[in-house]
Amino acid sequence: MNKKNLMxxxxxxxxxxxxxxxxxxxxxxxxxxxxxxxTSVAGDIYAEAGGFFKEAGFAVHVKxxxxxxxxxxxxxxxxxxxxxxxxxxxxxxxxxxxxxxxIAQLFQVNxxxxxxxxxxxxxxxxxxxxxxxxxxTFGGNDETIMNTLLAKAGIRKKDLTLTGVRFDFTPFxxxxxxxxxxxxxxxxxxxxxxxxRERERVNFFNPADFGVNFVANSVITSESMMKNNPDIVEEFxxxxxxxxxxxxxxxxxxxxxxxVKKFDRGNNNDIRKKQLDxxxxxxxxxxxxxxxxxxxxxxxxxxxxxxxxxxIKKPVYIETRLIWKKEK
Amino acid sequence: MHLECNNLNFTYPDSDITVINNLSFSMDTPGFNxxxxxxxxxxxxxxxxxxxxxxxxxxEIMTEHIDRILYSYNLERLPGWSSTGNHLNKVTPxxxxxxxxxxxxxxxxxxxxxxxxxxxxxxxQNRINLIRYLLQDFDLLxxxxxxxxxDEKLRETIILAIKDLFAGxxxxxxxxxxxxxxxxxxxxxxFGKSSENKDCSMIKGQDYKKGYxxxxxxxxxxxxxxxxxx
Amino acid sequence: MLFRRIxxxxxxxxxxIAFLLMIKMALSLSNxxxxxxxxxxxxxxxxxxxxxxxxxxxxxxxxxxxxxSIVMAFTVGIAGRKSSWxxxxxxxxxxxxxxxxxxxxxxxxxxxxxxxxxxxxLIASMICYFPLLLSVLGIMATPVKDIEHFYxxxxxxxWQLEVKIRAFENLNKLVTVISGSATLAMAGTIVAxxxxxxxGIGYSIRVALYQSDLAKILVALFMIGIIxxxxxxxxxxxxxxxxxxxxxxxxxxxL
Numbered sequence: 001m002n003k004k005n006l007m008x009x010x011x012x013x014x015x016x017x018x019x020x021x022x023x024x025x026x027x028x029x030x031x032x033x034x035x036x037x038x039t040s041v042a043g044d045i046y047a048e049a050g051g052f053f054k055e056a057g058f059a060v061h062v063k064x065x066x067x068x069x070x071x072x073x074x075x076x077x078x079x080x081x082x083x084x085x086x087x088x089x090x091x092x093x094x095x096x097x098x099x100x101x102x103i104a105q106l107f108q109v110n111x112x113x114x115x116x117x118x119x120x121x122x123x124x125x126x127x128x129x130x131x132x133x134x135x136x137t138f139g140g141n142d143e144t145i146m147n148t149l150l151a152k153a154g155i156r157k158k159d160l161t162l163t164g165v166r167f168d169f170t171p172f173x174x175x176x177x178x179x180x181x182x183x184x185x186x187x188x189x190x191x192x193x194x195x196x197r198e199r200e201r202v203n204f205f206n207p208a209d210f211g212v213n214f215v216a217n218s219v220i221t222s223e224s225m226m227k228n229n230p231d232i233v234e235e236f237x238x239x240x241x242x243x244x245x246x247x248x249x250x251x252x253x254x255x256x257x258x259x260v261k262k263f264d265r266g267n268n269n270d271i272r273k274k275q276l277d278x279x280x281x282x283x284x285x286x287x288x289x290x291x292x293x294x295x296x297x298x299x300x301x302x303x304x305x306x307x308x309x310x311x312i313k314k315p316v317y318i319e320t321r322l323i324w325k326k327e328k
Numbered sequence: 329m330h331l332e333c334n335n336l337n338f339t340y341p342d343s344d345i346t347v348i349n350n351l352s353f354s355m356d357t358p359g360f361n362x363x364x365x366x367x368x369x370x371x372x373x374x375x376x377x378x379x380x381x382x383x384x385x386x387x388e389i390m391t392e393h394i395d396r397i398l399y400s401y402n403l404e405r406l407p408g409w410s411s412t413g414n415h416l417n418k419v420t421p422x423x424x425x426x427x428x429x430x431x432x433x434x435x436x437x438x439x440x441x442x443x444x445x446x447x448x449x450x451x452x453q454n455r456i457n458l459i460r461y462l463l464q465d466f467d468l469l470x471x472x473x474x475x476x477x478x479d480e481k482l483r484e485t486i487i488l489a490i491k492d493l494f495a496g497x498x499x500x501x502x503x504x505x506x507x508x509x510x511x512x513x514x515x516x517x518x519f520g521k522s523s524e525n526k527d528c529s530m531i532k533g534q535d536y537k538k539g540y541x542x543x544x545x546x547x548x549x550x551x552x553x554x555x556x557x558x
Numbered sequence: 559m560l561f562r563r564i565x566x567x568x569x570x571x572x573x574x575i576a577f578l579l580m581i582k583m584a585l586s587l588s589n590x591x592x593x594x595x596x597x598x599x600x601x602x603x604x605x606x607x608x609x610x611x612x613x614x615x616x617x618x619x620x621x622x623x624x625x626x627s628i629v630m631a632f633t634v635g636i637a638g639r640k641s642s643w644x645x646x647x648x649x650x651x652x653x654x655x656x657x658x659x660x661x662x663x664x665x666x667x668x669x670x671x672x673x674x675x676x677x678x679x680l681i682a683s684m685i686c687y688f689p690l691l692l693s694v695l696g697i698m699a700t701p702v703k704d705i706e707h708f709y710x711x712x713x714x715x716x717w718q719l720e721v722k723i724r725a726f727e728n729l730n731k732l733v734t735v736i737s738g739s740a741t742l743a744m745a746g747t748i749v750a751x752x753x754x755x756x757x758g759i760g761y762s763i764r765v766a767l768y769q770s771d772l773a774k775i776l777v778a779l780f781m782i783g784i785i786x787x788x789x790x791x792x793x794x795x796x797x798x799x800x801x802x803x804x805x806x807x808x809x810x811x812x813l
Contacts, residue, residue: 070770074593092769137758139765163649164756170669321641379711398711405704409726409804419714457708464712 003055026059029236031072032080034089034217037115037263038110039275040111040186042256043291044084045285047243056239064263072098075222082225082236087215087302087318088141088311094321095312099223102299102322103237104292106244107216109208109282112142113185115191120178126153126210133178135165135172142181145214152212162228179205183276191273214296214305219253226323246284248284253299294322329498330392331355331378331468331535337388338373346437347373353530355515358482360491360499361534362509364554365519375399375470378500394467401472404430404457406445413441420463427493433457434489436482450477454458462490470500480508487512488538511536511551520555560791567787570781578776583736601773602780609762613781615651616747616758617789619675624743627690628736630683635694636721649695656688661749667755678747678755684747686739693735697728726804733797740793745785 033041044062047053048233049188053060063080065071069082072093082103085093090102114134117310123129126149137145146162163177169191172180180186183202190204207214218241226233247256257272264272284291331354343350347370355361363371374461381389387443391397420428432438435455440448446458458474475483490499491512503509509516513533520527533555534546575598582592589597589654664681674761679744696720705723709715725732751760766774 067764067767071771073591076587077585089770093588093590095586096593098590099588137768139768166668166754166756168665168669171672400708403704404707407723407726409707419708419712460708531720 004230010055017243026054026057027295029053029058029060029082029232030063030080031060032065032069032074032083034065034071034084034086036066038186038266039260039272040217040265040279041184042086042166042260042276042279043244043247045259045263046240046252046256047240049262050255052239052243053236054245056060056235058239060236065318071220072100075100075220075225082219082221082240084217085220086217086312087299088139088144088306090218090220090321091303091306091316093310094316094318095314096248097307099322100220101223101226102218102220102260102294102318103226103233103267103324104167104219104241105215106292107217107282108285108289108293109187109206110145110155110214110216110281111188111278112145112214112216113182113184113188113207114179114205115172115182115188115202116179116197116205118203122203123179123205124265126150129153129179130155130159132178133161133163133176134182135163135177136272138164138183140181141214144309144311145212146181148212148214149207149210151308152210161231185275185282189274189278190267190296193271193274212305213295213301215295215298215302218328219292237292244283244291248280250280282284292325329356329394329467330390331498332390332396332531333374333378334388335388336374336377338370338377340373348377350501351475351528353517354497354530358496358498359514359535360487360501361400361515361517362501362503362510362513363517363519364503364506364509365558366521368442369521371519372401375472375500378468379470391468397468397470398461398464399470399472400458400461400465400474401476402457405453406456406460408445410444411442411446412448415445415459416441416456416463416500419460421465423525424463427457428459428463428507430493431462431489435459435486451479454478454554458486462474462494466497466544467502468498470502472502480505483508484512488536492538506551506554510534510547510554511542516554520557531557560788560795561795563787563791564784567783571783575776586805587798588722588782591772591774593776598773598776601771602777603768605762605774606781609759609781612759612762612778613785616744616751616760616782617785617801619678619682619758620740620743621789622746623747624686624736624740626679627687627739631687631690631694633634635691635698636717638695638697645699649699650686652691654660656692659701660684660688661746661753664753666752667750674756677751681750682743682747685695686743690739691736693731697731698724700724702727729801729804733794737790737793737797740790741786744782744789748782807810 031044033044035041037045041064046096048060048062050060063069065084069081070089071085074080075083076098084106090100093100116132120132121128129150134146136146150157150160163171165171165177165181169180169187171177172191173194178189182191184206186202195202219237220235246252253273253276257276259267260272260276267275299318299322303312303316306312307315333351333353336348336351337346339346349373363374365371376399376439378389379397381391381397382395406412416428432441435458437452437455437459440452440456444458447454454474454476455478458471459471461474475486487501487508501509501513511534514535515533516533518529518531520529531550534543534550536542570709575595577811578592579595581587582594618789634648634652661725663684664677667680671680702723706715706720710718714776722786745792747758748760748763751758753760755761759782763778766772766778781790
């Protein structure tokens with residue numbers, strides 16, 4: 001073998017051996033979301049698809065959630081490093097001794113709202129709820145929120161009709177239930193679209209407008225992760241929030257929708273676009289609000305609502321579990 | 329009363345083996361007759377063909393004054409949900425109740441009427457089955473080993489009683505017992521061994537009746553005739 | 559027999575809980591992931607009354623559904639036992655449908671008929687109907703030659719007698735398949751409730767799942783296990799009583 005060939009061979013060997021080293025540099029992270037892939041998690045998807053995680057040196061496996069797969073369980077069982085959970089899940093877990101911390105609050109406005117037809121009287125005050133047939137998911141946080149609203153307004157359960165709801169909208173479509181719980185930026189968009197095709201207009205009833213702020217999806221990690229790898233936590237969070245900022249930028253809309261479409265087979269492009277617009281208003285309600293900001297008062301209110309509803313036995317002092325990232 | 333068989337041929341379904349080959353015979357009077365021969369030679373097949381002759385097309389089997397043919401065999405069972413006496417009562421026509429009592433005595437079944445069928449011995453089971461056939465309307469009754477597992481003495485008692493009580497009927501008794509058929513049967517259709525290419529032959533039996541006197545010499549001749557035809 | 563069943567279930571349940579507690583200790587999991595015994599007991603105290611009524615509700619649907627399906631299976635099985643075109647059609651249809659997981663139709667049934675007792679009853683009946691029907695069809699379509707011959711030959715056979723003979727001769731098989739269908743009916747009802755109902759223990763489990771409350775789920779599983787053990791024990795005892803009354807052992811041998 002002559003010198004030239006030998007050099008080429010050596011170069012090839014170097015490249016081959018360098019490749020695993022390059023991958024070894026990327027830290028493997030498991031990130032468990034709360035629900036299925038859809039536009040509501042555009043930022044989580046885009047942080048990976050847009051290369052933000054990779055840039056920070058992470059190989060992140062973003063996994064979708066479901067009723068059976070719970071991010072908090074996964075953190076404890078060390079199957080996930082980070083996760084997304086709603087405030088009620090977090091507070092309930094802390095009440096049961098789970099060792100978790102909240103590192104960012106994704107939804108600044110809770111998407112949990114109620115949809116109703118515009119041909120019914122508008123709900124301007126809480127008293128307007130009287131006499132209506134309202135759907136709630138028994139055992140879900142929408143039930144907790146509705147109970148809080150009713151208690152706030154002094155409305156008794158017999159002044160209206162509360163019906164347990166399931167995944168399908170049939171009772172609402174068949175007008176058996178007037179006020180139906182939806183996530184404003186996902187099912188809310190689909191239902192609104194569906195009804196508008198039937199020339200029916202809708203309104204949304206937002207508990208936050210009536211002073212009930214129940215915090216929604218937030219990013220969590222375990223105490224041990226924070227204790228042993230605080231740098232990883234900080235860098236991961238930076239990359240994630242950067243991904244979210246870019247995903248919520250209208251200028252990146254096309255790229256973001258393309259990334260979401262790969263995972264969200266259930267909807268069409270038009271619906272996804274509307275869902276993204278709605279998500280934007282909930283994640284980043286104004287340009288001044290930094291994505292991921294933790295609203296400590298809202299968290300405290302959530303805890304006191306749950307204590308009042310006997311969802312938890314004792315206070316968990318949630319403010320001690322909220323970790324806001326250091327400003328760089 | 330006349331039973332005639334003309335050039336009957338029978339092959340098992342899905343088989344090339346000809347079980348009955350050009351069989352012809354006739355039985356002209358009521359009486360207790362026999363089908364005798366080794367296993368597998370076609371006795372049961374013939375019996376079933378005769379039993380179904382009314383619904384069968386073709387004229388290989390012809391009968392005269394024989395309207396009702398019943399076929400009984402030794403594996404039959406009575407339903408098990410109540411006593412045998414109960415079941416027997418249900419199938420006994422009202423005019424034959426005294427005949428029933430008589431048969432029960434002869435067949436020595438007085439003590440088992442309160443028991444269920446599965447509690448009886450095999451011999452008792454076959455006897456109770458036969459009684460219920462005897463209580464029905466029939467012109468020809470075929471007994472395909474219907475007295476299997478019954479001891480010899482009682483079998484003889486039973487056959488003699490049947491001949492006495494049902495003198496105007498025809499019976500076809502399928503049996504392997506040489507002495508029994510020689511003594512008690514009127515006409516014996518002997519099936520020859522197919523491996524030795526022997527045809528069937530009709531041998532006249534001793535046809536003893538109740539209170540008979542045994543004639544050993546005649547009996548031996550009959551038995552020899554049967555053995556030769558075998 | 560009844561107490562043995564309950565005892566067996568308790569053993570299995572306690573082993574299950576012990577296993578979970580072992581995992582809890584080994585991985586140092588909080589009460590949120592795997593509740594400790596005090597929390598399970600405390601939760602049991604809180605939800606016992608509600609879950610008891612839920613289980614009774616599910617049970618009533620199960621029992622009624624099973625009864626309906628037994629009656630229907632016998633009716634159709636007896637009607638379909640002949641080898642006429644109707645009988646063949648019933649056999650083929652039953653065979654094909656029973657291979658399909660009926661419980662997967664639950665969401666459609668709930669959408670069309672709404673929540674409530676009737677859809678749950680329909681699902682419970684349908685789930686145990688087809689296997690029962692196939693067994694009954696098989697039994698009713700198979701002649702018992704040795705018993706039936708006499709009655710056919712003497713012109714005494716009636717369809718009622720034929721059914722009685724065939725049912726009696728296959729009593730063991732019938733009792734087994736009816737006991738087995740009890741579990742099937744219960745499991746199917748619970749799954750149907752889980753998917754899409756608003757009552758019953760399956761529904762309560764779903765609510766507990768929303769709240770990730772494993773303690774509640776464990777209490778619910780306990781109650782389901784106890785009730786199904788009692789129900790099956792009762793069915794088996796009834797089956798034994800029927801067998802004793804209707805049939806006797808051969809030659810005086812003990813059953």
